[in-house]
Amino acid sequence: MILWKIKVGLVKLMYNLEIGIGKIDISPPEGIELSGYGIYRGRRNIGIHDKLYCRALFLKFGEEEILLINNDLIGINSQTLKETREKIGNAIGLNHDRIIISCTHTHSGPATVPLIGWGEIEETYLQMLPKRFLEAATIAKQDPRKVKVKFGRSVIKEVGHNRVLPGGSIDTEVRILEFVKEDPKKVATLFNYSCHAVAIDVRTEDGFYVSADWPGYVMRILAKKGAGETFFLQGMCGDIDPKVAWHMRGFDAAREVGKLVANAVLKASGNSTYVEVDTVKVKRKEIKLPFQKINEKYIVNVLLSFLDQIEKKEIGTIEDIRAHVRFYRTYAEDMIAKLEEGMPDSIETEIQVLRLGDIALIFLPGEIFVDLGLEIMSRSPFKKMMVVGYSANYVGYIPTSIDFEIGGYASTKVPIILRQPPYLKSVGKNLVEESINLLNELTS
Template sequence: MRIGYSVVDITPDLGVELSGYGWYLGRKAEGIIDNLYARGVAFDDNSFKMLIINCDLIAIDEKISDYVREKLSKLYEINKTNIMIVCTHTHTGPATAKLVGCGEPDEKYLDLLPDLLIKAGETAINNLREVTCVKSFEKEIDPISFNRVRKDGPLDKKVRGIVFYFKESEGRPLAILSYGCHPVSRGRLKEISADYPAAVIKALNAEGYDGIFVTGLCGDINPNTHKGMSGRGTPEVINEYGIRIVKAMIDTIDYVGSMKNVKLDAFEFSVDLQMQHYTEKEIDELVNIYEVDKEKNPGIFKAVKIWAQVMKDKLHKEEDPYIEKAKIQVFRIGDALIIGFPGEIFTLIGTIIRNEIPSMNIIAVGNANSTMRYVPTKDDIENKGYAALTSCFLYQRLPLKPGEGERMAEVVAREIKQRLK
């Protein structure tokens, strides 16, 4: 098997509006803390090809993702299903997806972005090196994070990863690392930053590795710097987060055996998610609730009004407005699976899948190929939490029925087990 790696700078110009942290903030970039990058990892075992493009972005519009994947598919004869574009979900980068009220997209930047992502894919594909050894690992750490939804809620404390080794003359090893935590440690700054994932790459490079960091499932997880929704992690704290995550690999990898059979595979399937059956009357009632506090919270009221009109149009125009298709993408690399979800997914969903497939090292990631919505757990939906209800206004979606997240996890596990037979 051969692997290629690339790094392409995708930092926008100053003046672009940054995405995240609230409604209609007008948070335009005034400086740069970290440059933003797209990093490509290409896989080729002569009979099968795959490609991951990892971006320091909050999310990616599905139209851009589809265009880039289709273009690379035609250029290099890689099945579109075998190309994954996954975002780290930094909240100090440009608006690159549909998030109403959370940053206005810069059209000039959006015009440039597809070619930059294609370049990341091309460069990785054109710089393949022969792999001599592959290892995968998981290691629990003292968490950098906490469950922001429930005080006693699930928290995945494990760093997971895959490490590829080459002949010494062909360059240093390459690691794919993952940990589930929202990249919001910097807080509501007006500077561009990749947040703590940049610190992970910095620490990885310092240890003599190239690599990418794919953010694990973190729909309900924030960094410890963000307790009380304050953010403002210092550079020292954020750098320590990166070192702590990389140390999990360094302390573990020498004691892990090499994969015996590094089989490559990639597949995609859809899960039908069921929405709550909101009527026009219920939509109007929700608008009225937010109108009461419109002077105190004008931004969210503005977003709710936009949402209400879009949802009414949806009820009239769509054959079944209460079903959404979530496209799930799975990459297999030997005994490891990278599962890409098109949204912000709660931690428990990954745990359910891992419990169903204990023989595989499962790296579950969000914001893959698009970010359509939050997928919370039953309790959050019943409690009408931020992920369950309020976030629907920025993603322009109807709320999910309680239990849909857990059901999605079961469907995903079943589909994967069928493929592994």
């Protein structure tokens, strides 16, 4: 009986946080090219299997106001990020540092980042996004409700595998945040897990439809189970794919993964415990990711490597060869032009951190390799943690040093797709240190 009284007393302390929810359909029109696979597939969508959404979560704690925008997109570029913050800041009075934007990284959504040959951007659609994000944000701020917060986690090992290192690290748990009214009805659930949204094989007919992939199935299942509005915060999945990927399967594979992850989220919900939110903080730090220095010889070596692939018959049909010739020719032209103009030595991006009581969420740019995210969680001053990738502007992959040593796709091929030099080998290590420093600032 004494324990019961203490628990009720604690719960009463927790209704000092308010949240609001907004949700807007951002599905592209038929015919817009989908993004995530190359080279020059011309994968123009033939319809919508399941809608893509922008979800907004508005948090209010005293005078502190924070907005999280979560999108069923592969990523966003720096211009979309800038315009979104300007529109939202001007319309609802939020400081840019308090606007967080992340994406689920579906590969069955429209091209929204400059991945050359991996889906052509439709400018009309791209220019529409900041307005739609603002609409979701405006709805979220209109009706905030007092909530208490629960945090939970559960083990999940049967979904993902390390696609770079056989038997390598994976994310073995799902982490959740629940926002609960006094009813105690759930207003929203945030779940965080690391696995590429690529269950739908691009080589099947299903690969030509718009879809949120397996995260969409999870969110629909959870909504039916009373989870409130659900947000998928994609984790550190740069080197993690679902085991079902690349097996010529379509929506059935996405559904299979969705059920497994949804069950893990529901298990985490059953294990979740209340967290006293007596502090809410957000911090943002601008950083630079440094490039390797390259010259004309580097470009020649890239082209020679491509010719070696042809000679070894690693590239299949004549159509495939033509697509690759186009890809590498335009790469060489673009990079030579950049060398003549003055190649940048880095790319500008940012890290954001959010604290809710003794819970911390860190929002990182790009496709983080899992070992980097696991190190951040293990060294963080917060034991209740979520590491969220694909936040702010898309910057490609942030690999471990091992990927550079083996000449992996993330460290060598993706820079070619992005038309930029490779990052320094230390890029992952440096990002981890920046992350830990910013998390430590939240404790003061």
